[in-house]
Each structure stands twice: as C-alpha cells, then as structure tokens.
C-alpha cells in the first residue's frame with residue numbers, strides 16, 4: 147500500500163470519538179496520568195494544528211499540538227499525541243502527519259516545538275534531544291525522550307527551565323505534586 151492511498155486533512159468535530167478510541171488503543175486507558183498529559187492541563191489544542199489521516203472515510207491517524215511555556219517566559223508548542231492505527235503503521239503516515247503539522251506551525255509563526263517521545267523516530271523530522279537539565283517537566287520523564295525542534299534557526303538558544311501549560315505556568319505547582327504521574331508521550 148503506498149502513502150497515496152490515505153489523505154491528510156484538518157481534524158473535524160465529528161472525528162473526536164474516533165480519535166479518543168485510537169488514543170486509548172495506542173496509549174492505553176491510563177494514558178491521562180502520563181506526564182505529557184500534565185503539559186496539556188487547562189489547555190485546548192492549538193487552532194489549525196490538529197490533523198488526521200484518513201483512508202477513504204476511515205480515520206487511521208491523528209496529531210495535535212498544544213501551547214506551552216518554558217520558565218514562564220518562552221512560548222512553545224507541544225507535539226502529541228501522535229498515533230496511527232496498528233494496521234496502517236509503517237507506510238509513512240506518522241511522518242506525513244508530522245510534516246503537515248510542522249509546516250503549518252511554521253507558517254503560523256511558531257518558533258519551537260517540544261515533545262516526549264522516541265528520538266530514533268522523531269529525529270526523522272528534525273527533533274533533537276534536549277541537553278541534560280535544559281528542559282524540566284512537571285512529572286517523572288526519561289530525559290532521553292525530551293526532544294525539541296526549532297522552526298526558526300536559533301529559537302532554542304538560551305531557552306531553559308520548567309516546561310508547563312500556560313495555565314499551570316501562572317499557578318506554579320506545589321512541591322511534591324509531580325510524583326503522581328508517569329513518563330509517556
């Protein structure tokens with residue numbers, strides 16, 4: 147099957163239940179306690195940056211981007227969750243969704259993107275591992291899976307600190323609260 151057989155399109159409200167089912171299947175029912183979900187607390191996906199892959203009318207993939215603040219100072223996007231139906235994996239669908247999202251994010255003037263995920267996969271679209279201690283997250287996370295991509299050259303220069311959703315960024319977490327979550331994309 148070539149990647150011509152699926153199409154990439156903007157997410158529609160009618161896709162929501164299919165996307166939730168796909169995310170449950172891909173990440174498990176306990177996905178909402180993962181650290182990456184703490185980064186989405188109180189936020190909505192960024193308008194114009196939620197895409198799906200369809201085979202005919204069947205939704206086979208999803209990607210979204212969320213707003214972030216680093217050290218309460220720098221804005222960034224959070225990429226994820228990214229998920230493809232198991233039967234449609236390995237055909238370039240995940241890469242195609244990311245390329246569409248990153249290209250559109252760049253057109254919309256966004257400068258940097260952060261994610262929690264497998265470097266060997268995301269390096270295919272230009273993500274690199276954050277240096278030790280550069281970005282800290284509000285929960286336990288494997289530092290090897292904290293990645294970023296600059297959409298503007300130099301956009302990550304000097305950027306470091308606690309990464310949070312804008313809402314939480316203004317209501318800093320209480321000490322000790324972070325322990326309740328798990329690492330995950």
Ligand SMILES: CC(C)(COP(=O)(O)OP(=O)(O)OC[C@H]1O[C@@H](n2cnc3c(N)ncnc32)[C@H](O)[C@@H]1OP(=O)(O)O)[C@@H](O)C(=O)NCCC(=O)NCCS
Nearest residue numbers: 172228229230235236237238239240241263264266267331
């Ligand atoms: C990760 C995921 C989105 C990849 O989607 P996909 O459409 O199958 O991927 P693509 O077809 O774009 O890319 C396939 C290539 O990436 C590789 N790849 C896929 N997942 C990978 C991973 N987690 N780490 C390293 N390489 C990976 C495949 O081996 C394949 O390599 P090849 O081209 O050399 O054969 C999909 O496997 C998925 O939904 N997984 C479950 C949810 C998940 O874990 N998402 C986030 C990962 S951090």
